[in-house]
Amino acid sequence: MAYSPGIAKEISYGSQTLIRIFSNGTVERPSQSAFIPAIPNDPTSTLKFKSKDIIISLFPLIVARIYLPKPNHHHHKRDKFPILIYFHGGAFLYESAFSKVYDTYFRTFVPQANTIVVSVEYRLAPENPIPACYEDCWHVLHWVSSHSLSANYTGMRFPWLNNHGDFNRIFIGGDGAGANIAHNVSMRAGTEALPGGVKIVGAILSRPFFYSSYPIGSEPVIDPNHNIVYSVWNMVYPSAPGGIDNPVVNPVGPGAPSLATLGCSRIIVCVAANDQFRDRGVWYYEAVKKSGWKGKVELFEEKDEDHIYHILHPQSENAQKLIKRLVSFILNE
Template sequence: MASPKEIARELPPLLRVYKDGTVERFLGSSKVPPCPQDPETGVSTKDIEISQNPSISARVYLPKLNNSETQKLPILVYFHGGAFCLESAFSFLHLRYLNIIASQANVLVVSVEYRLAPEHPLPAAYEDGWDALKWVTSHSNGNVPNAEPWLIKHGDFNRFYIGGDTSGANIAHYTALRVGGGEGLHGGVKIAGALLAFPLFWSSKPVLEESVEGHEKSSVKKVWNFVYPDAPGGIDNPLINPLASEAPSLGNLGCPKILIFVAGKDELRERGIWYYEAVKKSGWQGDVELVHVEGEEHCFQIYHPETDKSKDMVARIASFLV
């Protein structure tokens, strides 16, 4: 009988790393293939490669066209959640959710499959997100080696959005800061707006109505230390604490509007409110809106898209992506 493998480190209840380098994940939905045409929404999906080194890919969503082969659609570059170490752009949950978003909002979605920790500790996911953004916008002038025809034919780069849920919302925030900090995108493409659903932020000190008791042992801090063990400043690194002393000013966010969602029963609720208030006070010249969904759990709209509150959230997102 084979002896059990030795555990190197673990992050209960999410995953475990063994000394032979293998990683066992306990949460996350299974990966599923793309669909030429989803029977419920009419959305078509395909998987594409963005880069081989590093390995970055994406799932692209094209809603049913209105009898026009040349119809131009808003573009949403989307970063999935999962604490930087779980889930996938190819998961069942995100396929179902983004089919709904693409259909209801009538947008072309590029859902990025970035590298996950612990195999690829942060900041790998951030760099992958930025590289994916540059690759997508390179289609605006048609000068890209591995071009995606849907983006060239149907993408409207004057209506170019970024967004994500939880850790993916964190990545979207970071890319907006890079753009606003002077790192331009291909073809002079501008970000029309950022969608941040239940954004993952934290710091060494509790904020607003967060509990002081147990703050040091919060699940967010445990996750951050696991996915970015060498982070300068630890939990006050600017990537996780947007108000850290070394963080770029939120006044530099490179988009004209931001839509933030928080949920009443979410551990990250106060952080989303805190971020919203900080953006308003930063001197940023855009419009920021906070939608507080009472009585709901973290990322409820992905797990339970059939509920009225999930449908209301999707409708609000659709009205934002215009």
């Protein structure tokens, strides 16, 4: 009889199993959506964008899917596009820049935003625990920024960025775990310079993954042994100093650097009334407002939605409302 390894650990939310780890080290992600290919340049296509998968780093392996919009009637052919570097959600454990849900979302978003999107395939836990995802996403921001340097720069280049990207309009963003990453990348940008003197203009944090050892707002008191957020955090960052109060997940916890050092000019925090992280998003928004940070922070709330409604159903009325708000944020309208 062939050996069949047992499940060593499993994390489920409701009826959904997020991840299974077997005793032989095998990892399964039952909630992972299917991967779909990019859409390369096709002169006969009526689509309002094209996309391409590229390798950004080999050691470690970091790849991304890049979306380039076709200019609309408001866009002069000599004009450059804003650039949004996006970090997908999935509790640091699953989902992908190549998954159907994210690709479908950007097929909707990119033509409306008239923005280049670099959707990052960062390393996932538990195989690559935090801080691997932060390092990967910082590396991509650094790589994108390097395209602003003079032509004698010898690093890896991607012509869509060189030919069409506006390096005075760099944005970062994400949902859930990806919004957490966007925050931490922005904090690092507040203390470390980027190539060419590039600055992050804005950060989009949609339903950000933040937490602490104490409840805030309307959150119930839950035994850590039965709290899914604790379970996820202990899996994705088992060696975290301070545990669930580590500054990367509790941005106002003990030893956390001041939010006044955030390295961007504008932030929009997007929350949803039926999301378990709703109060955390508002908590973060209020903390940034009170920190002494010199930028502008905004709050957008959808009253009748859950965690990632705009990703799962980008054509819905409420998702379109949010997309239009994010487009206005990027275009500073």
